[in-house]
Amino acid sequence: MMEVRLMSYGALTDITGSGVLEFSIPQSVISAAELMSLLIERYPALEGKTFRIALNERFVTGEFEVGSGDHVALMPPFSGG
Amino acid sequence: MMEVRLMSYGALTDITGSGVLEFSIPQSVISAAELMSLLIERYPALEGKTFRIALNERFVTGEFEVGSGDHVALMPPFSGG
């Protein structure tokens, strides 16, 4: 079990809150799609939302390695400027 | 004889001065090319210079009518901004 620190941004904070959340990931190698399924299980309102995942401040796609204490950020489309 | 008031601008003032000049045009209908020849006769340093002619604040090309007291402006390429 990897215990990561989850943060979400923008409209997603309406679903998860804006604070740092604890989140358990059952395996150390996971794909972005699998992580999304886990996230939707825990936060059903994420279903159908468009967002990208960053691990330790870098966007991830496909499979990646994750460790306890890592930062996972959920980021919806940007709207700066 | 049409007596016009001639002004030049930009680099052409180095040739004619920047003040208002009296200039005689022998006919009331003249082409831009004919006027240029007359101007070069009076101010030989205009030969080979690129400039446009405005009559009473409008650019003229081809043939145009000119009357005594009209304003004729000699304008080299612009360099504002």
Added chain:
Amino acid sequence: MLEKKPKNIFVDGPISPVKIGEDIAHHQKKTNIGAHSIFMGQVRADAVEEATVMAIEYTAHQEMALAAMHEIREAIFVKYPLTCLHITHSLGVVKAGEICLFVFASAVHRKEAIDACEEVVERIKKELPIWGKEIFADDEYQWKGNRG
């Protein structure tokens, strides 16, 4: 002109027009500059159904935003012969009519300054993890979406 450390671009609240005037004045010492191109984003009092936008509250993933901005700066300085490039973006609440984004590109000739400024604005909108929350009266809000 490549820089090693990401510069901060964020300020709390609106960007002051007086400050912008001062920034322009500071460039008068650089007498190799021939052209400045500036873009400013201003918060609009958009009407959404019955309500009107009073302000936008900006949040960012600051670390990732500064890293992304650093990459954009490096790419822009490689692509365009700029004299300088300054970017400021607001965080927190910016009221309607106030300025939330300031991009200031300077170069010897106008084409480079103008093209670089526009490209930076487009890339900021697309690539910086910043989010705007449009705030209406009565604590209502909606999350801003950027048009193309």
Added chain:
Amino acid sequence: MLEKKPKNIFVDGPISPVKIGEDIAHHQKKTNIGAHSIFMGQVRADAVEEATVMAIEYTAHQEMALAAMHEIREAIFVKYPLTCLHITHSLGVVKAGEICLFVFASAVHRKEAIDACEEVVERIKKELPIWGKEIFADDEYQWKGNRG
């Protein structure tokens, strides 16, 4: 938005950055504006052979320049949905480092403001009967030529 009378665009000497800051501030009342695009021309201390440009002295055929600017304004307002458009050009002496041209276009969305501002700058350079005389030390000078 079509206007009937040509507006004056000329000021004596350089354009003040403080004045530019104030102009920007005045637009904060217009809460339908989302984007401002500004271009500023600054006099460069170019080296020409042994000499350095100290200043540019601008002269214009003012009546024709204002008429040409009026036409450009009308065409730009037909082509782009702008909120406002302000142009200032210097006459007389502007020293190296000082600002001689200020174009300020504002619109609801950025694309219109940016494109209109650039088009106005290009048209001003090409179509306004204005001439710059580059002044060196010792009363030397040469007439400025605009590059494309």
